[in-house]
Amino acid sequence: MPEGTMKMGATGPVHLVGAGPGDPDLLTVRARRLVETAEAVVFDRLVAEEILALVPPDALRLDVGKAPGQHRMTQPEINALLVDLARSGLSVVRLKGGDPFTFGRGGEEAEYLRRHGITVEVVPGVTSAAGCAAAIGVPLTHRGLAHGVRYVTGHCQDGGALDLDWAGLADPDTTLIVYMGFAQIGGIAERLVAAGLPETTPVAAVQSGTTPRQRHMLATLGSIGETAALAGGPVLFIIGRVVALAPAQAECHALAPA
Incomplete structure (x- = not known):
């Protein structure tokens, strides 16, 4: 992560946000508001480009998407990244295609964050x-x-x-x-x-x-x-x-x- 992008301060929360199936009009009101005001967005490969276009231009964009045989980051590395971002004081959105608790490993990430004292908000998405x-x-x-x-x-x-x-x-x-x-x-x-x-x-x-x-x-x-x-x-x-x-x-x- 580039030097100078982290700001120290309060911890969390991390928002586990469901991006829905792809059409940005199918985002919940809460999901869209969080995406449009995020300071750091950690996203998967199934998040549609139309939804990523809503991320503020000055926000950190971290692509951790997994494809068969091609993992930019392992799940433990993603978990640790979310903790580091939350502890930096940034407004963090973990953006997942569909719903974060439906085959999105949202439960694993929420459990890890809570174990490390990070507040988690889950924003469901259209599956x-x-x-x-x-x-x-x-x-x-x-x-x-x-x-x-x-x-x-x-x-x-x-x-x-x-x-x-x-x-x-x-x-x-x-x-x-x-x-x-x-x-x-x-x-x-x-x-x-x-x-x-x-x-x-x-x-x-x-x-x-x-x-x-x-x-x-x-x-x-x-x-x-x-x-x-x-x-x-x-x-x-x-x-x-x-x-x-x-x-x-x-x-x-x-x-x-x-």
């Missing part, structure tokens, strides 16, 4: 699941089609195999949302089919949902692995009968390549 589903006109629940929703991560830590309750996830009456599942979607589909979910179950893949770069495609469990094979992440997958309710006029596009 990527809710935002992407709404953007393509798919309800996550619908009478007669889905009476519940389950969120899972398709990301394998340290290259290990996904260890999920496949039998429980293969419920035709539930909508299944797969975050960070692009690299594993073929295997996920195979495991769900093996557990009893029909190959004909509709699947939607949404890329950069709610932003001008949004693209989505419709497939089935039997074809999604092959259909999405050439796409680049991040992609959110919606699996279930509700996907069949996507409006016929909602234009689909092949996902952008990696």
Whole structure:
């Protein structure tokens, strides 16, 4: 961090802010106010450029985004950075795509900060699941089609195999949302089919949902692995009968390549 940018004084708080799925109009009033007045913003790679444009030009911008196999900072380093910034007296926003407590490691960061005496405020955001589903006109629940929703991560830590309750996830009456599942979607589909979910179950893949770069495609469990094979992440997958309710006029596009 450049010399002279830190100012000594009060400690914290650190604001864990949900940036939502991408469209800045979907920020909460509280989130937008904090972003526009922040002195230091620590952000992930899933935060849309339109939202980063709201950060004051003289604020510190610290990109700690993680991509598969490419980590600018490890999680322990991010935790320590947040403590250092809070102790400097800066107004700190930790900005995360979607909601900070939904596959955003917000809970880990909040726990670490509190252990070090730092006050934490959590500002929830519209989840990527809710935002992407709404953007393509798919309800996550619908009478007669889905009476519940389950969120899972398709990301394998340290290259290990996904260890999920496949039998429980293969419920035709539930909508299944797969975050960070692009690299594993073929295997996920195979495991769900093996557990009893029909190959004909509709699947939607949404890329950069709610932003001008949004693209989505419709497939089935039997074809999604092959259909999405050439796409680049991040992609959110919606699996279930509700996907069949996507409006016929909602234009689909092949996902952008990696």
